[in-house]
Amino acid sequence: MNRIPRAEHPRPDRERAEWLSLNGTWEFEIDNARVGVEKRFFERTSLEESILVPFCPESRLSGIAHTDFMNTVWYRRDIEIPLSFAGKRVLLHIDACDYHTAVYVNGRHVGSHDGGYTPFAFDITDALHDGKNSLTIRADDDLRSEKQLSGKQSSRLASYGCYYTRTTGIWQSVWLEAVEEAHVLSYRAYPNVTDPSVGLLVSMSQASLGATLTVKAYYEGRLMGKASARVDSLQASLSLPLAEKHLWECGKGRLYDLVFTTEQNGRTDLLKGYFGLREVALTKEKGLTVNGKTVFGRFVLDQGFYPEGIYTAPSDEALLFDIEASMACGFNGARLHQKVFEPRFLYHADRLGYMVWAETGNWGLDHTEENSIYSFLPEWLEEIERDFSHPSVIGWCPFNETWDKHGRRQCNSFLDTVYDVTRAIDRTRPVITTSGSYPTRRTDVHDVHDYEQDPEKLRSYYADLKDGICRDQLWRRDPNRQVFDPRLPVFVSEYGGIAWKKENGAWGYGKSATSEEEFFARLEGLTDALLENPCIFAFCYTQLTDVEQEQNGLLTYQREYKFSPERYHRIFSKAAAIEK
Numbered sequence: 190m191n192r193i194p195r196a197e198h199p200r201p202d203r204e205r206a207e208w209l210s211l212n213g214t215w216e217f218e219i220d221n222a223r224v225g226v227e228k229r230f231f232e233r234t235s236l237e238e239s240i241l242v243p244f245c246p247e248s249r250l251s252g253i254a255h256t257d258f259m260n261t262v263w264y265r266r267d268i269e270i271p272l273s274f275a276g277k278r279v280l281l282h283i284d285a286c287d288y289h290t291a292v293y294v295n296g297r298h299v300g301s302h303d304g305g306y307t308p309f310a311f312d313i314t315d316a317l318h319d320g321k322n323s324l325t326i327r328a329d330d331d332l333r334s335e336k337q338l339s340g341k342q343s344s345r346l347a348s349y350g351c352y353y354t355r356t357t358g359i360w361q362s363v364w365l366e367a368v369e370e371a372h373v374l375s376y377r378a379y380p381n382v383t384d385p386s387v388g389l390l391v392s393m394s395q396a397s398l399g400a401t402l403t404v405k406a407y408y409e410g411r412l413m414g415k416a417s418a419r420v421d422s423l424q425a426s427l428s429l430p431l432a433e434k435h436l437w438e439c440g441k442g443r444l445y446d447l448v449f450t451t452e453q454n455g456r457t458d459l460l461k462g463y464f465g466l467r468e469v470a471l472t473k474e475k476g477l478t479v480n481g482k483t484v485f486g487r488f489v490l491d492q493g494f495y496p497e498g499i500y501t502a503p504s505d506e507a508l509l510f511d512i513e514a515s516m517a518c519g520f521n522g523a524r525l526h527q528k529v530f531e532p533r534f535l536y537h538a539d540r541l542g543y544m545v546w547a548e549t550g551n552w553g554l555d556h557t558e559e560n561s562i563y564s565f566l567p568e569w570l571e572e573i574e575r576d577f578s579h580p581s582v583i584g585w586c587p588f589n590e591t592w593d594k595h596g597r598r599q600c601n602s603f604l605d606t607v608y609d610v611t612r613a614i615d616r617t618r619p620v621i622t623t624s625g626s627y628p629t630r631r632t633d634v635h636d637v638h639d640y641e642q643d644p645e646k647l648r649s650y651y652a653d654l655k656d657g658i659c660r661d662q663l664w665r666r667d668p669n670r671q672v673f674d675p676r677l678p679v680f681v682s683e684y685g686g687i688a689w690k691k692e693n694g695a696w697g698y699g700k701s702a703t704s705e706e707e708f709f710a711r712l713e714g715l716t717d718a719l720l721e722n723p724c725i726f727a728f729c730y731t732q733l734t735d736v737e738q739e740q741n742g743l744l745t746y747q748r749e750y751k752f753s754p755e756r757y758h759r760i761f762s763k764a765a766a767i768e769k
Contacts (some may be wrong), residue, residue, distance in 0.1 A: 193210055193212050193213050194212050194213065194241060194242075194243065194244070194250075195210075195212050195243055195362055195501075195502075195504070195505070196210050196212065197505050197533065199282075199284050199361065199362040199364060199531070199532060199533060200284075200532050201463070201532070201533065201536045202462050202463060202532065202535075202536065202539075202578060202579065203375065203460060203461075203462055204460070204461045204462070205366055205367070205368065205458075205459065205460055205461070206459070207271075207273055207274060207277070207366065207367035208364055208365060208366045208367070209271055209364060209365040209366075210362065210363075210364050211242070211266070211268065211324075211362075211363040211364055211365060212242050212243050212362055212363060212364075213241065213242060214239050214240070214241060214242075214266075215239065215240055215241075215242050215264045215265060215266045216235055216236035216237075216238070216239055216240075216264065216265040216266060217236055217237070217238045217239060217240035217246065217253065217262065217263065217264055217265075218230070218236040218237045218238060218262070218263045219238075219246070219255065219259050219261075219262055220260070220261040220262065220263055220327075221258075221259065221260045221261070222260075223260055223261045223329070225261060225263055225327060226327070229296075230263050230265075230325065230327070231293035231296055231298070231325045231327070232296045233265065233325075234323070235265070236263055236264075236265050238253065239252065240252055240253050240264070242264065242359050242363055243284075243359055243360060243361050243362050243363065243501055244360070244498050244499075244501050245287075245356040245357055245358055245359065245360045245498075245499055245500060245501065246259065246262060246357055246358060247354050247355055247356060247357060247499055248354075248356075248497060248498050248499045248501065249496075249497050250497045250498045250501070250503060256347075256354060256355070257346065258346070258355075259330065259357045259358075260329065260330065260331065261327060261328065261329050261330075262327075262328050262330075262357055262358040263325065263326070263327050263328075264325065264326040264327075264328075264358070264359060265323065265324065265325045265326075266323075266324055267321045267322065267323055267324070268321070268322050268324050268365070269320065269321055269322070270317060270322070270365070271367075273367070274365075274367040277367040277368055277369060278312055278314045278367070278368050278369070278370060278372075279312070279313055279314045279317060279365060279366075279367060280310045280311070280312055280313070280365065280366045280367075280368060281294075281299075281310060281311050281313045281324070281363070281364075281365060282308060282309075282310045282362075282363065282364045282365070282366060283302075283308065283309055283310070283326070283359065283361075283363050284308040284361035284362045284363070284364075284531070284532070285305065285306055285307065285308065285359070285360050285361035285500075285529070285531075286302070286305070286326070286328050286358055286359045286360070286361075287305030287306075287328065287330055287339075287356050287357055287358060287360060288303065288304065288305040288328065288329065288330045288331070288332070288337050288339075289301070289302070289303050289328065289329040289330075290302045290303075290309070290326060290327065290328050291326070291327045292311055292313075292324075292325070292326055292327075293323075293324075293325040293326075293327075294313045294316035294317065294322060294323070294324055294325075295316055295317070295318065295322055295323050296323070296325075297316045299311045299312075299313050299316050303337075303564075303567070303568070304338070304567065304568035304571065305330075305337065305338060305339070305356070305550070305568075306338065306340075306528070306529035306549060306550060306568060306572065307529060307568050307571035307572050307575060308361070308532075308571070308575060309571075310366075326358075326359065326363075328357065328358040328359065330355075330357045330358070332344055332355065332553050335553065335554060335555040336554070336555070336561070336564050337553060337554065337564060338549060338550045338551055338552075338553055338554055338564070338565065338568060339355075339550055339552060339553030339554075340527040340528050340549075340550020340551075340552050340553065341353050341492060341494075341526075341527045341528070341550070341552065341736075342354075342355040342356060342550075342553065343355060344553070348737050348738055349738070350696075350738075350739075351739055353494055353499075353736055353737045353738075353739075354494075354499050354737065355499075356499050356500040356501075360499075360500045360501045361501065361531060368394075368458055369451065369453070369456045369457070369458035370394065370396035370397075370453070370456070371393070371394060371396050371397040371400040371420070371451050371452075371453040371456070371458060372393070372394050372397065372451055372458040372460070373391055373392070373393060373394075373402070373449045373451060373458070373460045374392040374393060374394055375391075375392045375574060375575075376389055376390065376391045376392065376447075376449070376462060376578060377389070377390045377574075377577045377578055378447075378464035378577075378578040379617065380464060380465065380466045380467060380468065380580075381468075382434070382436060382466055382467065382468050382480050382481075384430060384431070385430075385431045385433075385434040385466055386414070386428055386429060386430045386431055387406065387414075387428070387429050387431065387445070387464055387466070388426070388427070388428050388429075389404060389416075389425075389426070389427045389428070389429065389447075390424055390425075390426055391404075391424065391425045391426075391427065391449065392423065392424055393420050393423050393424065393425060393451070395423070396453075397420045397423070397451060397453065398420055398421065398422075398423075399419070399420065399421075399453065400419075400420045400451050400452060400453035401417060401418075401419055401420070401451070401452045401453070402417065402418050402419075402420055402425050402427070402449065402450070402451050403415070403416070403417040403449075403450045403452070404416055404417075404427055404429060404447060404448070404449050404450075405447070405448045405450075406429050406431060406445050406446070406447055406464075407445065407446040407447075407448070408431075408433060408435055408443075408445050408446070411432075411433075412432070413429075413431045413432045413433060413445060414429035414430050414431045414432060415429065416428060416429045420451075431445070431466070434466065435466060436466055436467060436480050437465030437466055437467035437480075437539075437542065437580045438467070438479060438480065438542055439479060439484055439521045439522075439542050439543075439544060440516070440521065440541070440542045441542045442465065442538075442539050442540045442541050442542035442543070442580070442581070443465065443466070443542075444463045444464070444465055444539060444540065444580075445463060445464055445465070445466065446461065446462075446463050447461065447462040447463055447464060448460075448461055449461075449462065462578070463539070464578055464580065465539060465580025465581075466580075467479060467480055467580050468480055468481070468617070469583045469584070469617070469618060469619070470619075471584075471619040471633060471634065471678055471726070472678065473675075473676055473677065473678050473724075475767075476678055476726030476727070476767045477583070477678075477726050477727060479544075479583070483767060483768055484521070484544075484768075485720070485726065485727060485764075485765035485767055485768050486521070486522060486544065486680070486726060486727025486728070486729075487519060487520045487521045487522070487727070487728065487761050487762065488520060488521075488522045488523055488524055488544070488546065488682070488727060488728065488729035488730070489515050489518070489520045489522075489523050489524075489729065489730050489732065489733045489743075490523070490524050490526050490683060490729055490730065490731045490732035490733065491511060491515070491523040491524065491525055491526060491530075491732070491733045491734075492526050492527065492528065492732065492733075492734075492736050493511075493525065493526075493528045493530050493534075494734075494736045494737070494746075495507065496746050496747060500528065501531075502531065502534075505533055507748075508531065508533055508534045508537055509537045510748060511534075511733065511734075511748075512534070512537050512538055512541055512543050513541075514733070514744060514748065514750075514754070515543070515733055516541065516543065517754040517755075517757075517758065518733075518743055518754050518757035518758055518761060519757055519758035519759070519760065519761030519762035520730075520761055521543065521544055522543055522544030522545055522546070522581075522583070523543070523544075523545050523546075523729075523733070524545075524546045524548065524586070524624075524682060524729050525545050525546065525547055525548055526548060526589070526732075527548060527549075527550045527551070527552055527589060528548070528549075528550050529547075529548075529549050529550070529572050530545075532575065532576075535576060535579045535581055535582065536579075538579070538581035539579055539580055539581045542581075543581055544581060544583045545581050545582055545583065546582075546583065546584045546585075546586050546621070546682075547572070547576055547582045547584070547585055547586065548586045548587070548589060548624075549568065549569060549572055549587060551565070551587065551588045551589060551591070552589070552590075556588070556591040556599045556600060556603065556604070557597040557598060557599060557600050558600060558603070559600050559602055559603050561600070561603055562603050562606055562607070565587075565603075565607065566606075566607065566610065569587055569607065569611075570610070570614070573585070573611065573614055573615060577615065582618070583618060583619075584618050584619045584620065584621065584634075585611055585615065585618055585619075585620045585621070586620070586621040586623075586624050586636075587604075587607050587608075587611060587620075587622065587623075588604060588607070588622060588623035588624065588627075589623065589624045589625060590623070590624065590625040590627065590638070591604065591623045591625075591627050592627065599623070599627060601628075601629060601630055604622050604623060604629050604631075605622075605629070605630055605631050607622070608620055608622045608629070608631045608632060609631065619633040619634060620632065620633050620634075621633065621634045621636045621680070621682070623636075624636045624638070624682050624683075625637065625638045625663075625682070625683070626638065626659070626661050626662075626663050626664075626673075627663070628670070632677070633677070633678075634677060634678055634679075634680050635659065635673045635674070635677040635678070635679045635680070636679075636680045636682050637659060637661035637662070637663075637679070637680070637681055637682070638661070638662060638681075638682060638683035638684070639661050639662050639681060639683070639684050640662070640683070640684065640685070640686050640698040640699065640731075641662075641684075641715075642687070642698065642699035642700065642711060642715070644711065644714025644715050644717070644718050645714075645718075647684070647715055647718045647719075648718035648721075648722075650665075651679075651681075651718070651719075651722050651724070651725065652722075654675075654679055654722065654724035654725070655675065655724055656672075656675060657672045657673055657674065657675030658672050659672070659673050659679065678726045679724055679725050679726065680725070680726060680727045680728075680729070681719050681725055681727075681728045681729070682727070682728075682729040683729055683731050684715060684719065684728060684729070684730060684731065685698070685712065685715055685716075685730045685731050685741075686698030686699070686731040686732065686741040687699065687701075687702055687708060687711055687712060687741060688700075688701040688702065688740055688741045689701065689702050689708055689740075689741075689751055691740050692740065693738070694738065695735075695738045695739065695740035696738060696739060696740070696741075697739070697740055697741030698731070698741060705752065708752070709752075709756065709760070712757075712760055713760045716728070716730070716760050716761060716763075717763070720763050720764075720765045720766065721765075721766050722766060723766040723767050724767075725765075725766075725767065726767055730743075730761070734746055734748060743757055
């Protein structure tokens with residue numbers, strides 16, 4: 190029997206006992222003429238090829254490895270509903286499919302979704318019948334339209350510069366779940382480290398009105414708190430005082446387990462989740478604080494690409510390895526760059542006490558058009574809802590380098606609106622509106638990118654931060670740019686990028702180091718220049734691993750250390766001025 194790829198439960202933060210992975214071999218067909226709907230592919234009993242889900246057809250792991258443009262792709266397989274699902278509603282979950290997705294069950298259209306990075310689910314119960322059922326999925330993708338988020342996916346035929354192999358169609362797990370009519374959809378955790386307690390805002394299904402919701406919190410199996418409420422609207426609010434305080438901290442991801450029980454008409458739905466007891470704040474004086482203590486952010490740029498799986502990690506162990514490798518190099522977190530990472534990555538970050546700035550793949554979208562908000566905001570809100578309760582997520586960054594390839598200015602009202610909405614939804618985390626010092630009227634951070642390779646020059650550029658003067662790369666191109674608001678804390682969220690023995694036309698930032706001694710002298714000099722500046726609360730080194738032709742990682746694309754991680758650790762883990 191063939192092994193099911195990525196067979197682990199994809200959502201440890203929202204897990205029920207009755208579920209079934211649909212990963213594995215599916216039928217597959219490329220429809221570049223986009224005639225599949227007219228030809229009623231959704232009624233077919235077979236397609237031309239086979240593919241291994243959840244890997245995208247561009248990847249080698251999928252068995253397809255087709256890297257040309259694909260306008261539309263189709264998937265099909267037969268499914269049988271487990272007997273244990275009897276009497277319950279059956280939900281089909283697709284955790285990510287790029288970009289416009291339509292789902293058919295037994296030839297019947299059951300739902301559609303726009304967005305390539307966020308999960309969605311459809312209740313397919315009424316379209317099912319006894320025995321085998323036909324499940325068909327169609328994905329349309331047009332990243333050249335400038336109307337969809339595509340991140341670092343190349344808009345040219347081949348990879349180039351900092352753009353890499355595309356991802357089309359399904360690239361995260363597909364699975365079934367059995368639920369009662371009355372059930373929890375999602376929850377947001379609001380921890381209070383002072384009391385200690387946790388507030389919960391729980392979204393409920395339409396049929397839950399009148400049900401009783403009970404939530405219990407546990408720590409290492411011991412009951413910590415309990416609360417119940419009658420469900421009188423589609424959101425229930427509860428507060429759980431906690432019997433013991435166990436703080437989530439960097440390197441110590443202490444987690445409380447949650448059990449949600451929904452009872453109605455003698456039926457019970459059970460959902461398991463978790464949260465971390467931690468609070469974050471960001472100020473000019475203290476920098477980033479976790480539970481009131483200043484923590485210098487030693488972040489690394491993580492792009493989440495894999496040689497065999499492209500956007501999709503080949504295994505759960507591969508997700509864990511990247512976090513452990515980062516920590517071994519001396520980092521306490523990462524910028525999850527130009528991509529929405531898999532929920533299981535965040536689960537491992539939660540467990541290990543690893544901080545992350547959550548981004549999305551905003552590149553590919555036209556940032557000069559106010560109407561782009563209609564393409565951006567729905568998917569961004571889905572990401573916030575998905576990841577709100579992960580304690581590892583310490584901040585949001587909706588945009589990165591909002592320059593326009595035609596030389597046009599970003600639309601500030603578009604960016605301002607996204608900032609305002611993000612802060613309205615989540616007042617517990619800071620927001621970097623756009624990373625890279627592209628001027629915005631509303632942001633919580635002055636965020637800059639600087640790939641200067643001379644340590645002393647880099648140090649001089651940031652010598653006057655206390656006066657609101659930041660001579661970053663953009664300022665050096667145009668010294669007439671307005672100085673930044675000196676009340677804002679400063680994050681150098683891209684630096685370094687030092688190349689080492691580039692191969693096959695690859696590139697890195699600046700001149701490639703010619704010896705190990707030169708590499709480490711430059712690395713330490715650049716890092717010290719930032720650590721020793723009391724006005725900088727965090728840095729982010731570019732980058733954790735090479736990605737295709739961009740070879741400036743601390744590890745190769747195949748996840749091999751270029752140098753000893755202990756030597757990296759000694760440099761990146763030095764005490765920072767703001768911590769002293």
